[in-house]
C-alpha cells in the first residue's frame with residue numbers, strides 16, 4: 001500500500017506567556033517525535049484525551065500549524081515548510097472537517113448553498129453542475145429534504161452532515177476530521193461517522209481525531225494513541241486490541257482523570273494511574289520512560305515496560 005501521508009519525527013513546541021507579563025515565556029512541547037503513516041483507502045484514528053497532541057498533529061498535516069522539527073509528506077510531496085502559494089494548488093486535495101460545525105456554517109446560507117459555494121469557489125464548477133452535484137451529495141447523506149434549511153433550523157447531526165457534504169463533494173484525497181461528532185448524542189455520533197467513512201472517495205485516506213477508543217475501533221483500520229505529545233501505542237485494530245492501560249482507559253474516557261504523571265520526570269507519565277506498575281517493575285517505570293516496543297507479531301507497538309519487556313531499555 002503506498003502512503004498518502006508519511007510523517008517522520010514530528011515535533012511542535014509552543015511558546016506560552018509566563019505567569020506574569022514580565023516572566024519569561026515557557027516552551028511547551030506539544031508534539032514530541034511522532035511517526036505516522038496513512039495509506040490509500042485507509043482510515044486511521046488519532047486517539048487521546050485533551051492535551052495529548054492529537055489535534056496539533058492533525059493541524060500540522062493540513063499546514064494549519066508549522067512543525068518545529070520533522071517531516072510531513074503528502075502523496076510523496078514534502079508538505080511542511082512550503083509557502084501558501086506553493087500549497088495553494090494542492091489544498092483542495094486535503095480537506096478538514098471541523099469540530100464545531102455551527103461556527104463553520106454561514107447563518108445566512110441554506111444547506112445546498114453551502115455545498116454549491118464550496119464547489120464553485122474551491123472546485124471551479126459552473127453553477128448548473130455545482131447544483132446538480134450538491135443535490136446528489138445531500139441526497140446521499142440523507143439531507144435531500146433539508147436542502148433549503150438554514151443552520152439554525154437544523155439539528156446538530158444535520159449541521160455535521162452539511163460540513164461533511166461540503167468536504168466530500170470536493171472528492172479529496174485526504175480528509176482530516178477533528179472530533180466530528182463532538183457534542184452529539186451517541187446514536188447520532190454513529191450515524192455521522194457512518195456518513196463520513198461510508199462516503200469517502202475511492203482510495204482517499206482519512207485521519208479521524210477522537211478521544212473515544214470505541215469509535216476508533218469501530219470506524220478506523222489502525223490507531224495511534226497519543227499521551228503527552230507522544231505515540232504510546234500503534235496498532236491495526238482489525239488484528240489486535242489495545243493493551244496499554246491508557247489506551248484501554250479511552251474506551252470510557254469520561255470516567256477517568258487526565259493522567260497525572262509529571263512529563264518532566266524520566267519515568268512513565270501514566271505511572272500514578274497505572275495498576276500494572278507493581279514491584280519489582282515499578283522501579284523501572286519510575287526510572288525510565290518506555291519507548292515503543294513490538295508486542296507479539298505484526299505492527300502492534302506499545303510504550304509500556306509491562307507489555308513490551310524487550311524494550312525495557314526505554315527512552316528519555
Ligand code: SF4
Nearest residue numbers: 268271274285304305
Ligand atoms: S510503563 Fe509501567 S507505568 Fe507505564 S503503563 Fe506500562 S506498566 Fe504502567
